[in-house]
Amino acid sequence: MLQSLKLGLYNFIHPNSVGVILRKPKFQVLASVNFTIMGSKNRPFSRLSAVAKSNEPMSVAVEKGVSKENGDKEILVEDMETVEKMTVPQLRVKLRSLGIPSRGTKQELVASLTTFLNSKLNDVGNGAVAREDQVSSDKSLGVADNTSKRKARKVSSNQSDVAASEVSSTRQTKKRVKKDNTKDTSVDIIVKQAEITQELSAESNDIKGKKTVRAKRKVSAATASAHIEVSEGVDISVNQDEPWTIFAHKKPKDGWIVYNPKTMRPPPLSKDTKHVKLLSWNVNGLRALLKLKNLLIQQLADREDFDVLCLQETKLQDKDVEAIKESLSGYENSFWTCSVAKLGYSGTAIISRIKPLSVRYGLGIPDHDTEGRLVTVEFDNFYLLCGYVPNSGDGLRRLTYRITEWDPSLSNYMKELEKSKPVVLTGDLNCAHEEIDIYNPAGNKRSAGFTDEERQSFETNFLNKGFVDTFRKQHPGVVGYTYWGYRHGGRKTNKGWRLDYFLVSEHIADNVHDSYILPDVDGSDHSPIGLILKL
Structure with a gap:
């Protein structure tokens, strides 16, 4: 045998x-x-x-x-x-x-x-x-x-x-x-x-x-x-055309579902309901984005018909701003702040078809205002802040600065503004607040953006101060990401993080009609996010 x-x-x-x-x-x-x-x-x-x-x-x-x-x-x-x-x-x-x-x-x-x-x-x-x-x-x-x-x-x-x-x-x-x-x-x-x-x-x-x-x-x-x-060598994923609908979370809890804007966004408001539509996007370099044939800012404006667009990580210098402004027809009001500490780094902007009452740049604190991380505009009904929160960096070298200086200073600034009008903060806040906001929580405990210190600081300085995470309020058990790293092709497999937010003063949180993500818009490692606020 x-x-x-x-x-x-x-x-x-x-x-x-x-x-x-x-x-x-x-x-x-x-x-x-x-x-x-x-x-x-x-x-x-x-x-x-x-x-x-x-x-x-x-x-x-x-x-x-x-x-x-x-x-x-x-x-x-x-x-x-x-x-x-x-x-x-x-x-x-x-x-x-x-x-x-x-x-x-x-x-x-x-x-x-x-x-x-x-x-x-x-x-x-x-x-x-x-x-x-x-x-x-x-x-x-x-x-x-x-x-x-x-x-x-x-x-x-x-x-x-x-x-x-x-x-x-x-x-x-x-x-x-x-x-x-x-x-x-x-x-x-x-x-x-x-x-x-x-x-x-x-x-x-x-x-x-x-x-x-x-x-x-x-x-x-x-x-x-x-x-x-x-x-x-053969991709048979049924989600190939909509990778953001892949449930890639490594530690999901019962009841969690993946975000799909096609099925989860509410019906549009009626024409007689007064509202404002805000978009925010970390573009990871605006000049490179504008060179793309199929994804110009103007095309995004035509499709989404937003009233205000907030940009982060524009990576522009002051000399580039005027040329960029000329390419944005229909949005005559734009306000830019660029990094002077390091050229071609960071940078934020607010582009609006609505003329604001006032504009401010930075926090008013010299130690925090050299990297072009914040622009504030005042409208009739609220303040809008476009922010790019410092990343703690490799080796968490800026973690202490971020949680002991930047976050408290921004929080205090927002509370001061709130004394006269509600506040809306949007942008890349560089923090995945909860485990639902990151596909691999266990493997990123000491990664910048998901450390216990950053998450606690986010909660202490913003959520506990009365500012509401609008996406999480609208979608409490939904896994939706706004950032996917280039290195491992995270967007194709939906291995992402939710780093971009709209935070609003608590007493206008119920006026939010829709807080949403546009995962189908590429051109950056972040996707745009949107907020429709009834006035």
Whole structure:
């Protein structure tokens, strides 16, 4: 028995590629999955007697004599019995050759391969497999155009296309289980060649029960079924066009849902309801943004029809401001402050179609006003502050300055203004206040923007002083981000932070009609946020 298990890797057969059409919103992707059938030295492909000699190049090996369903069933059953005897390396090779992810423990690998064979066994039992006597190895499959809306051409029964069963998977890591509905993705496999009887070979490499190979990364799966991953070059995410709807939070609580402006924004106010529409955006460099062909500030104005736009991190110098002003038609009132401590750094601005009553720059404290971090305008009904709070920086070198000097000074300034009118503070406040505001809270405990000190300072100096986080008030259990780092492509996977806010005086909080995020607007590592305030 042991001798029969020591099977070599012989008689490699390379059939034609298998076309895999991945069902995605709006377009299809055709991937190619090549697989190799391994034969055994001691147990050759006896059922493939009609195949040419093993040293001949072959396109497809199909035994004409094996045409009955009972014979195919018997072969697949024997294959399934062989799976348990395969080693981890052999399982990985086989799964990779079939286009199935090959990471995980031996039990998981066996389960994945067994699932695949079960699907084939079911197809055989149902008479779903149509066989061809000969298929050329040079015959290629048509590739569907991603942008085409043409329906896939129907293939006649004579062409023997095979519609295989759908497979889905949910991937969960051992360190942290991710419950993500977007991981369950169906794929339809169309095989434009004969089904090939697969003989699985295995060799026992275990010595006294000790495994010779350990998986570098163990993956525990709730469902051990085959799937194709983005990391393998095929993106099958159902959220590809709206990545902000991916629930990527690593430690979600019951009841949390992901933010989707299409479904969560209230109906527009009636025309006779007096209100003001404010937008705020950290543009991460305004000159670069204005050079983009498809995302000019003017285009954003045309689309959103805002009354006031607040900008942070403009990175302009005083000499650049006049040229920028000329490109903003329809918004004649604009007020800019630039960093003089470090040129081309920081900078804030307020651009308005409403002429303000007064304008102030900075906090009025020289130590805080050299980096262009604050502009204040006064309107009839409220003060509007556009702020860019200092980042604590690498190594948290500015943490002490931020929590002991800047935050208290800004808070006191706001409370002083509030004595005469309500206050609205907006901008990049560089703090993810709660765990719901950051996708990976456990991994960022000492990261700038999520330290306990910054979060406590945010609460002490602003929320406890009577200023309301309007987005969180409107959406108490909603995961919505405004910032995604460039380094790891966070926007595509929705691994973000909520750093941008509209804080308002408590007694006008109920006048907020909508506090929202515009995650579909790119051009920066931040997205714009908006506030509609009834007057």
